[in-house]
Amino acid sequence: MSENDKLTEERIFEAATDVFVDKGMDGARMQDIASHAGINKALLHYYFRTKDQLFNAVFEMIAGRMLKKFAPVFDENLSLEAKIRFFFKEHIAFLQENPKLPGFILNEISRNPARIKKLLKKVHFESLWKNLYEQHKTELGKYNITEATMPQLIISIVSLSVFPFAARGIIEGILEKVGIDFDEFIEERKNFAAEFVIKAITR
Amino acid sequence: MSENDKLTEERIFEAATDVFVDKGMDGARMQDIASHAGINKALLHYYFRTKDQLFNAVFEMIAGRMLKKFAPVFDENLSLEAKIRFFFKEHIAFLQENPKLPGFILNEISRNPARIKKLLKKVHFESLWKNLYEQHKTELGKYNITEATMPQLIISIVSLSVFPFAARGIIEGILEKVGIDFDEFIEERKNFAAEFVIKAITR
DNA sequence: ATTCGGTTAAACTTAATAGTTAAATTTAAT
DNA sequence: ATTAAATTTAACTATTAAGTTTAACCGAAT
Numbered sequence: 001m002s003e004n005d006k007l008t009e010e011r012i013f014e015a016a017t018d019v020f021v022d023k024g025m026d027g028a029r030m031q032d033i034a035s036h037a038g039i040n041k042a043l044l045h046y047y048f049r050t051k052d053q054l055f056n057a058v059f060e061m062i063a064g065r066m067l068k069k070f071a072p073v074f075d076e077n078l079s080l081e082a083k084i085r086f087f088f089k090e091h092i093a094f095l096q097e098n099p100k101l102p103g104f105i106l107n108e109i110s111r112n113p114a115r116i117k118k119l120l121k122k123v124h125f126e127s128l129w130k131n132l133y134e135q136h137k138t139e140l141g142k143y144n145i146t147e148a149t150m151p152q153l154i155i156s157i158v159s160l161s162v163f164p165f166a167a168r169g170i171i172e173g174i175l176e177k178v179g180i181d182f183d184e185f186i187e188e189r190k191n192f193a194a195e196f197v198i199k200a201i202t203r
Numbered sequence: 204m205s206e207n208d209k210l211t212e213e214r215i216f217e218a219a220t221d222v223f224v225d226k227g228m229d230g231a232r233m234q235d236i237a238s239h240a241g242i243n244k245a246l247l248h249y250y251f252r253t254k255d256q257l258f259n260a261v262f263e264m265i266a267g268r269m270l271k272k273f274a275p276v277f278d279e280n281l282s283l284e285a286k287i288r289f290f291f292k293e294h295i296a297f298l299q300e301n302p303k304l305p306g307f308i309l310n311e312i313s314r315n316p317a318r319i320k321k322l323l324k325k326v327h328f329e330s331l332w333k334n335l336y337e338q339h340k341t342e343l344g345k346y347n348i349t350e351a352t353m354p355q356l357i358i359s360i361v362s363l364s365v366f367p368f369a370a371r372g373i374i375e376g377i378l379e380k381v382g383i384d385f386d387e388f389i390e391e392r393k394n395f396a397a398e399f400v401i402k403a404i405t406r
Numbered sequence: 407a408t409t410c411g412g413t414t415a416a417a418c419t420t421a422a423t424a425g426t427t428a429a430a431t432t433t434a435a436t
Numbered sequence: 437a438t439t440a441a442a443t444t445t446a447a448c449t450a451t452t453a454a455g456t457t458t459a460a461c462c463g464a465a466t
């Protein structure tokens with residue numbers, strides 16, 4: 001039945017997401033995905049003909065979800081400082097719940113850069129940044145931002161939020177030698193990163 | 204001959220480095236490595252018995268090299284501001300020459316976190332950070348740094364330097380839509396990141 | 407000259423994996 | 437009850453990769 005269909009397809013999709021995120025495209029095994037979904041390989045291929053097809057479906061979904069997470073900041077009607085605080089709070093919270101996504105996406109893109117291009121086409125960064133810039137024209141006097149430094153600033157902000165998750169293995173290893181818990185560190189980071197950036201751009 | 208030995212072993216090692224960094228442990232093929240080294244599979248196994256052994260050798264060498272790149276900052280006899288500028292200049296320059304290392308290391312560690320622990324054991328972060336802290340006690344009045352915020356600060360600094368390379372695929376994609384060249388962006392970053400951090404910690 | 411280590415080439419084994427297929431069985435709608 | 441679709445089982449094909457083996461080649465040291 002079609003209801004059941006959806007359920008199974010969704011179960012497969014979720015299982016595939018788990019396994020792909022965990023092992024990467026190369027490391028993932030179709031049998032493993034089938035087992036995770038509580039079905040068999042035959043049915044897996046019945047729903048998604050090939051590993052590539054399945055992977056692409058999963059990747060586009062995840063990458064799309066990540067990209068969307070960056071969007072709301074551009075819309076919110078807040079001061080620039082408030083926006084920065086809002087971003088780190090929300091974005092790090094999202095990553096706390098999906099800690100493996102950064103590593104997964106970063107890795108798969110570096111193995112196959114073409115994959116991301118299709119998704120990027122849909123987003124119009126030029127206008128997004130222009131909008132952000134326009135919205136805060138009035139605040140520009142207080143800050144150091146020019147249109148030219150916007151990319152550096154934005155990528156810096158994203159770095160501060162995403163990198164600790166992408167490098168979790170190392171950071172966790174280092175922190176535990178100093179007696180700090182990774183989760184605490186991340187919790188603190190929401191504030192630290194926000195204040196860090198605000199101070200950095202305030203002249 | 205032993206001279207020849209070293210040469211071949213080195214050729215293999217370099218070829219393996221290239222292929223592993225490019226494809227990752229899972230994606231790399233022994234045949235591919237042999238071809239890159241200009242030898243055959245038999246000889247490859249003659250020098251490094253298994254793929255795992257070869258990979259471990261390569262990984263430890265690369266990860267060790269990366270870790271060492273962070274060390275000199277702690278020794279240099281410079282003001283904190285000068286150190287920060289020095290770090291970004293040197294470290295980003297190193298990454299410009301080895302742009303794929305961050306992605307490789309980050310990915311392999313996230314697939315197998317145990318791998319890094321052995322290497323981290325050798326480095327004594329507690330004393331390194333304490334030293335750094337002691338060295339700049341006199342400057343503390345000017346900055347916002349406490350011993351508690353040291354990890355946040357240091358990881359922020361590393362993020363700003365490393366992340367653009369780890370996320371190169373995406374960033375390149377975005378930047379080219381705004382008409383910016385990745386290499387230019389990175390070149391600018393040496394200064395931007397340094398000034399960004401210095402402003403962030405100056406009160 | 408001969409032995410030995412580095413080297414090649416090619417065939418081979420073994421194991422894992424992707425993907426297919428067909429028959430049997432279950433499930434749910436009519 | 438009948439039917440059609442969803443699902444399982446299990447066997448099968450084809451492919452790919454790691455690692456081994458064998459026989460032969462070559463240059464240099466004994």
